[in-house]
Amino acid sequence: MTEERPIVTPWQVTGRVDYEKLIEQFGTEPITGELLGRIERAAGELHLQLRRGVFFSHRDLGWILDVHERGVKFGLYTGRGPSGPTTIGHMVPWIFTKYLQDKFDAKLYFQLTDDEKSLWPPPGMSLEETRFWTRENALDIVATGFKRGKTLLVADTLCARTLYGMAVEVAKHVTYSTVKAIFGFEDSANIGIIFFPAMQAVPAFLESRLVGKNVPCLIPAAIDQDPYWRMARDIAPKLGFFKPAQIHSKFLPGLLAGGKMSASIPESAIFTTDGEVAAKRKIVNAFTGGRATVEEQRRLGGDPEICPIFQYELFLFEPDDAKLEDTKRRCLGGELLCGEHKEALAGKVAAFLRSHQERREEAKEVLDEFLVKDEYFSK
Numbered sequence: 001m002t003e004e005r006p007i008v009t010p011w012q013v014t015g016r017v018d019y020e021k022l023i024e025q026f027g028t029e030p031i032t033g034e035l036l037g038r039i040e041r042a043a044g045e046l047h048l049q050l051r052r053g054v055f056f057s058h059r060d061l062g063w064i065l066d067v068h069e070r071g072v073k074f075g076l077y078t079g080r081g082p083s084g085p086t087t088i089g090h091m092v093p094w095i096f097t098k099y100l101q102d103k104f105d106a107k108l109y110f111q112l113t114d115d116e117k118s119l120w121p122p123p124g125m126s127l128e129e130t131r132f133w134t135r136e137n138a139l140d141i142v143a144t145g146f147k148r149g150k151t152l153l154v155a156d157t158l159c160a161r162t163l164y165g166m167a168v169e170v171a172k173h174v175t176y177s178t179v180k181a182i183f184g185f186e187d188s189a190n191i192g193i194i195f196f197p198a199m200q201a202v203p204a205f206l207e208s209r210l211v212g213k214n215v216p217c218l219i220p221a222a223i224d225q226d227p228y229w230r231m232a233r234d235i236a237p238k239l240g241f242f243k244p245a246q247i248h249s250k251f252l253p254g255l256l257a258g259g260k261m262s263a264s265i266p267e268s269a270i271f272t273t274d275g276e277v278a279a280k281r282k283i284v285n286a287f288t289g290g291r292a293t294v295e296e297q298r299r300l301g302g303d304p305e306i307c308p309i310f311q312y313e314l315f316l317f318e319p320d321d322a323k324l325e326d327t328k329r330r331c332l333g334g335e336l337l338c339g340e341h342k343e344a345l346a347g348k349v350a351a352f353l354r355s356h357q358e359r360r361e362e363a364k365e366v367l368d369e370f371l372v373k374d375e376y377f378s379k
């Protein structure tokens, strides 16, 4: 049997991703032990997603640390395509971005691409729908705990006056053939999505433009967004800006076999608004790295590498490295059965959802302080 070749694009992630190959394919750099040491010294502690290789690749991270060591502030930029409810998979890079914001006291631009999700993938949603999801997703973003006054949620059609002019400047330097080569657009692609990558580049430069001097920018995001940054880095010097640096994460696996968590396949994903019962049901029904029978599991052990239950602990839910190691050992040794492990994870997920949902309610009161409009920028 030949294994299906994994696909990683901004719109599709399927198959079992070989992250080392992806570093080669995309031309990014692995996060070395030396870099981890520098982050630890600068930040005071390493986030579990760094210790465990969830964030595994970068461009120019060393430069960002140089800048920081010289006492210069850098900004953060990340984003979300508002096409549906937030899953805990979406929150992986957000939680990490909060760590960076806290440790480096950085200003954060958080783009919500309501235009992109109306344009792509075809047939897209109505703008009314993507604006609805913008507000819904924004509640989850605020509930993640970003700093008030240092975090701007920028939705493209709500901040069009601010963003569009800069997008035009970017677009002038990008040819149709470049966009086709980077994103694989066919001739049947609508003209909106051909232009859109220029919009996604803008928040990387916005702070520089607003303050009137170059501000270094670091983009934490899942690796599938890398094609956008290749384009943005290419044109940055032409506009007199620094190339944005990046730090890339892996994907949280879905609860069903293969692929990442996908909001369009509800049983594959835990939504931030799921009740305890629904979340538990999904976990109990999940695919695991376990064997067909208890006897085989006891004898041969499970495979934590391919098991979403174990991976959820690793990405999000088990803060203690020693406990995580112990769970892995008991899984590999056949001591820990999948049913028992699912039960334990369901408890942690329920606790997370409860406190997230409380913060999500509170976020409704302050949403408009975060979700800015054009007027904010013309003040």
Ligand code: TRP
Pocket: 010, 077, 078, 079, 080, 081, 111, 112, 113, 116, 200, 219, 220, 221, 222, 225
């Ligand atoms: N294109 C991204 C998506 O579909 C949304 C996005 C915009 C983004 N700017 C970003 C993601 C910056 C990460 C970092 O989800």
